[in-house]
Amino acid sequence: MDKVEKTEVVLLACGSFNPITNMHLRLFELAKDYMDGTGKYRVIKGIISPVGDAYKKKGLIPAHHRVIMAELATKTSCWVEVDTWESLQKEHHQEKLEAGHYNQQQNSPVQEKPGRKRKWTEQRQNSTQKKPPEPNPKGVPKVKLLCGADMLESFGVPSLWKSEDVTHIVADYGLICVTRAGSNAQKFIYESDVLWQHQGNIHLVTEWISNDISSTKIRRALRRGQSIRYLVPDLVQDYIQKHDLYSTESEDRNLGVTLAPLQRNTGEAES
Amino acid sequence: MYQVIEGIISPVNDNYGKKDLVPSHHRVTMARLALKTSDWIRVDSWESEQAQWMETVKVLRHHQNQLLRSATQMEGLDPGKAPSDRAAAPELKLLCGADVLKSFQTPNLWKDAHIQEIVEKFGLVCVSRAGHDPKRYILSSPILCKYQHNIQLAREPVLNEISATYVRRALGQGQSVKYLLPDAVIAYIKNHGLYMTDNSQKGRSTQGN
Numbered sequence: 492m493d494k495v496e497k498t499e500v501v502l503l504a505c506g507s508f509n510p511i512t513n514m515h516l517r518l519f520e521l522a523k524d525y526m527d528g529t530g531k532y533r534v535i536k537g538i539i540s541p542v543g544d545a546y547k548k549k550g551l552i553p554a555h556h557r558v559i560m561a562e563l564a565t566k567t568s569c570w571v572e573v574d575t576w577e578s579l580q581k582e583h584h585q586e587k588l589e590a591g592h593y594n595q596q597q598n599s600p601v602q603e604k605p606g607r608k609r610k611w612t613e614q615r616q617n618s619t620q621k622k623p624p625e626p627n628p629k630g631v632p633k634v635k636l637l638c639g640a641d642m643l644e645s646f647g648v649p650s651l652w653k654s655e656d657v658t659h660i661v662a663d664y665g666l667i668c669v670t671r672a673g674s675n676a677q678k679f680i681y682e683s684d685v686l687w688q689h690q691g692n693i694h695l696v697t698e699w700i701s702n703d704i705s706s707t708k709i710r711r712a713l714r715r716g717q718s719i720r721y722l723v724p725d726l727v728q729d730y731i732q733k734h735d736l737y738s739t740e741s742e743d744r745n746l747g748v749t750l751a752p753l754q755r756n757t758g759e760a761e762s
Numbered sequence: 763m764y765q766v767i768e769g770i771i772s773p774v775n776d777n778y779g780k781k782d783l784v785p786s787h788h789r790v791t792m793a794r795l796a797l798k799t800s801d802w803i804r805v806d807s808w809e810s811e812q813a814q815w816m817e818t819v820k821v822l823r824h825h826q827n828q829l830l831r832s833a834t835q836m837e838g839l840d841p842g843k844a845p846s847d848r849a850a851a852p853e854l855k856l857l858c859g860a861d862v863l864k865s866f867q868t869p870n871l872w873k874d875a876h877i878q879e880i881v882e883k884f885g886l887v888c889v890s891r892a893g894h895d896p897k898r899y900i901l902s903s904p905i906l907c908k909y910q911h912n913i914q915l916a917r918e919p920v921l922n923e924i925s926a927t928y929v930r931r932a933l934g935q936g937q938s939v940k941y942l943l944p945d946a947v948i949a950y951i952k953n954h955g956l957y958m959t960d961n962s963q964k965g966r967s968t969q970g971n
Contacts, residue, residue: 703921
């Protein structure tokens with residue numbers, strides 16, 4: 492019996508992970524089951540890429556803590572790991588997918604532009620390429636962005652993403668968007684010309700069982716002295732407790748500061 | 763003001779006859795594995811070891827007696843203590859989801875006298891669940907209404923619809939349940955081949971989960 496040639500896929504999740512929760516981890520499991528279940532793909536790796544401090548989001552605690560918690564959370568996973576490149580950048584790069592590519596080619600690494608040196612060696616996708624990457628020869632996994640409906644909808648927030656970046660993401664890489672039943676994701680895709688054009692590259696995975704464990708709620712519970720047990724992995728909970736990470740003070744970090752991409756894109760628009 | 767000093771999980775007896783119920787020794791072991799890292803919740807297998815299924819109120823009575831006995835034994839250890847100083851046995855309350863509160867309305871599932879004893883003599887702590895309105899259930903039942911001061915409604919701010927039914931279905935379909943259950947429980951389920959198929963015809967179905 493001939494085996495169907497399956498495309499190998501790497502799932503990349505970007506975000507604050509402030510802190511990482513069981514919901515984030517579930518996204519990977521749901522996406523993997525879905526992609527593997529189509530019979531066309533084989534998910535070989537998951538990558539968690541916590542955002543750098545330069546993102547300037549309110550309440551964002553230092554990257555090294557967020558990275559360590561993500562590492563603790565994925566300790567027992569045999570396929571999901573943490574990548575620290577983005578977290579180490581001095582400036583925020585919203586177009587990180589171009590810059591921070593995690594292609595699994597066997598060739599030796601291509602050196603980045605100065606100032607953007609990768610911490611570890613992976614080949615970088617050439618961002619000046621106009622046409623999409625070559626058809627996937629055997630052994631070259633495709634990276635896809637894993638996200639929830641909120642990120643899909645963030646593509647519509649003025650000045651958060653450059654339209655050419657959104658196009659690049661959906662045209663050349665692809666999205667796997669995990670949404671809960673009854674979400675507006677399909678409508679959102681319909682209403683966006685760019686997303687509509689590349690809808691073949693956008694996979695919507697329905698999470699039938701609502702799992703509302705947001706980092707915001709975790710931080711709120713911690714401020715109120717409430718238990719977060721069983722909402723985050725035990726090791727993460729222990730680490731938060733040991734380092735007393737979240738408080739009213741930590742929640743006020745970056746208060747009044749404009750989010751980095753908004754700052755950059757608005758500034759460029761005005762200049 | 764209350765101070766919670768202990769939590770007890772009491773898995774139901776096999777003779778309850780609920781659909782998809784795996785043998786109690788498995789369920790007790792899995793609960794123990796899940797609670798390995800908890801310093802205040804424990805599993806009690808007394809209910810599951812009885813010869814037949816028994817009503818919840820009887821389980822409550824048993825545990826209340828156990829608590830009374832321990833309190834008396836503690837007093838015995840310190841005869842010098844004045845009667846007024848002796849610690850009273852802790853109050854025992856039934857912890858449940860809003861779906862259980864609703865189930866009080868199902869005909870023939872609970873005896874009225876038992877519902878009364880549960881809310882009058884013990885008390886309920888009811889955690890909210892999506893799709894349920896516990897306040898309405900209380901208001902629509904004379905017994906619950908009368909003892910509503912003994913029913914604590916705990917709000918769960920994080921909407922979380924994970925149910926054992928969902929987990930069993932996912933397992934039956936070969937899907938991942940990682941991060942829904944503790945790893946040790948998942949490993950146990952795998953090692954013993956539990957929940958591999960949809961045993962929809964096994965056992966009498968008394969109520970949905």
